[in-house]
Amino acid sequence: MSFHSLGLNADILRAVSEHNYSAPTPIQRQAIPLILAKRDLMASAQTGTGKTAAFTLPLLQLLSQNTALVKGRRQIRALILTPTRELAAQIAQNVSDYSQYLQLRSLAVFGGVSINPQTMKLxxxxxxxxxxxGRLLDLEHQNALALSQIEILVLDEADRMLDMGFIHDIRRILAKLPKKRQSLLFSATFSNEIKSLSTKLLTHPAFVEVAPCNTTAQQISQYVHFVDKNRKRALLSHMIGRGNWQQVLVFNRTKHGANHLSEQLNKDGITAAAIHGNKSQGARTRALADFKEGKITVLVATDIAARGLDIDQLPYVVNYDLPHIPEDYVHRIGRTGRAQHAGEAISLVCVDEDKLLKDIERLLKREIPRMAVSGYEPDLRIKAEPIQQRRQNRGKREGRQSVNRIGNTKEKNH
Known part of the structure; x- marks a missing residue:
C-alpha cells in the first residue's frame, strides 16, 4: 500500500515524498482513512510507529479543504495537546514539513520560554x-487566543499527560472547546484512566491498536546487566568506549543524578549533556541539537524531558536507573528501534532494583536476556536492604546526626 491509496491530496503527497516516506506504517494505514471520514478516534501505538503523521496528514487535509476567516483573521481550527516542550516542538516541525505546499499556518506554544513572542505570533x-x-491556559487567560472555532482536537501521549498530573488542565481546556468537534486520542497504553477520559472526550469513536499494549518493538534487542550500584558509571563508560558507541540516550531517575552522571562521563573523556525539567528550554534545545548532530556522544535524560524525543536511527538506549513505573520502561526503550531500524536497550541493574526488574518483566510477559561484561560482575555478598530496614536505618542515622548537632551547640554555648 502507498500513501496515494489513502485519499490524501497531491500537495500533501508531494511533501511526504520529499521527506522520503514511501509506504505508510500500520498505524497510518488504519488511522488516516478514519480521520478523513471525520470519525472520533482512540488509538494505541508503540513509539516509533509513525503516530504523528497518522494524525497530522489527515488533519492537514481536512483543514485545507476550506479556510476559516473571522473578520479577515485566521482562527485556530486544530489544537494538538502534548505533555512536553520537546514533543510540542517535534510535532510542530512535522506539521511544518507536511504542510509546506498548503496555505496553513501553525505554531507551537509551551512554557520555559517568554510568552510575549508567542502572543505576537498568535x-x-x-x-x-x-x-x-499549562501554556495554553496562560495564553487563553490573557485573551491571546480563542478556542471557540476548534474543529479538531488531538490529545497526544494522553497516558503521559495523566501521569504528569495534567488531568485538571485538560478538563478546563475541554470546557472551553465547541461541543461539536472531531476528537482524536493517542496513547501508548489503554489504562483505566485513559478509558475514563475517552468517555468524556470522544463520541462513538473508532478504535485502532496496531500492537498489543505495553509491548516493545521487535527490532529492539534488550539486555540486563547486573552490576553494583557504585560501579554503574564505570561500566557505562567501559561499554561506550569498548563498543565505540557514538549516540547513546541514557535514562536517569532524578535531575541531580542526570547532572552528576553527565559530569562524570565528561571527566571520563566521553562528551555528555543532561536534559531535565530544571534546565532552561534553550539549554534543552541546544543539548538535543548537539546530540542529533553528533557533537556529544551521550544525552542523559529524565523521563519527563525525554518524552517525545524523536532521534532518527538512535542505536542505543541505556537505563542507568530502572523506572519505578513499568510502563515507563516501554516508553524509554521505544526511543530506539524506530521506523524499522535496529536498536539496542541495556539496563544496568543493581541488587536494590530486583523488584523493579521483576515488575517490568511481568509487564512484558517474558524475561529480558542477561549479559555480563567481565570484571563488572556484582558482588554477591551485597544484599538488597529491605525498604522497612532502610527507613529504620535512615531514622537511626538522622537521630545520631541530631544528637551530634545538639552536642556541638552545647559546646559552642560554653
Whole structure:
C-alpha cells in the first residue's frame, strides 16, 4: 500500500515524498482513512510507529479543504495537546514539513520560554496550534487566543499527560472547546484512566491498536546487566568506549543524578549533556541539537524531558536507573528501534532494583536476556536492604546526626 491509496491530496503527497516516506506504517494505514471520514478516534501505538503523521496528514487535509476567516483573521481550527516542550516542538516541525505546499499556518506554544513572542505570533492568525496544557491556559487567560472555532482536537501521549498530573488542565481546556468537534486520542497504553477520559472526550469513536499494549518493538534487542550500584558509571563508560558507541540516550531517575552522571562521563573523556525539567528550554534545545548532530556522544535524560524525543536511527538506549513505573520502561526503550531500524536497550541493574526488574518483566510477559561484561560482575555478598530496614536505618542515622548537632551547640554555648 502507498500513501496515494489513502485519499490524501497531491500537495500533501508531494511533501511526504520529499521527506522520503514511501509506504505508510500500520498505524497510518488504519488511522488516516478514519480521520478523513471525520470519525472520533482512540488509538494505541508503540513509539516509533509513525503516530504523528497518522494524525497530522489527515488533519492537514481536512483543514485545507476550506479556510476559516473571522473578520479577515485566521482562527485556530486544530489544537494538538502534548505533555512536553520537546514533543510540542517535534510535532510542530512535522506539521511544518507536511504542510509546506498548503496555505496553513501553525505554531507551537509551551512554557520555559517568554510568552510575549508567542502572543505576537498568535495575533497574526494561526490555523493549527500545538501546545502544552499549562501554556495554553496562560495564553487563553490573557485573551491571546480563542478556542471557540476548534474543529479538531488531538490529545497526544494522553497516558503521559495523566501521569504528569495534567488531568485538571485538560478538563478546563475541554470546557472551553465547541461541543461539536472531531476528537482524536493517542496513547501508548489503554489504562483505566485513559478509558475514563475517552468517555468524556470522544463520541462513538473508532478504535485502532496496531500492537498489543505495553509491548516493545521487535527490532529492539534488550539486555540486563547486573552490576553494583557504585560501579554503574564505570561500566557505562567501559561499554561506550569498548563498543565505540557514538549516540547513546541514557535514562536517569532524578535531575541531580542526570547532572552528576553527565559530569562524570565528561571527566571520563566521553562528551555528555543532561536534559531535565530544571534546565532552561534553550539549554534543552541546544543539548538535543548537539546530540542529533553528533557533537556529544551521550544525552542523559529524565523521563519527563525525554518524552517525545524523536532521534532518527538512535542505536542505543541505556537505563542507568530502572523506572519505578513499568510502563515507563516501554516508553524509554521505544526511543530506539524506530521506523524499522535496529536498536539496542541495556539496563544496568543493581541488587536494590530486583523488584523493579521483576515488575517490568511481568509487564512484558517474558524475561529480558542477561549479559555480563567481565570484571563488572556484582558482588554477591551485597544484599538488597529491605525498604522497612532502610527507613529504620535512615531514622537511626538522622537521630545520631541530631544528637551530634545538639552536642556541638552545647559546646559552642560554653
Amino acid at each position: 495575533r497574526g492568525g494561526v490555523d493549527i496550534l500545538i501546545a502544552t496544557p
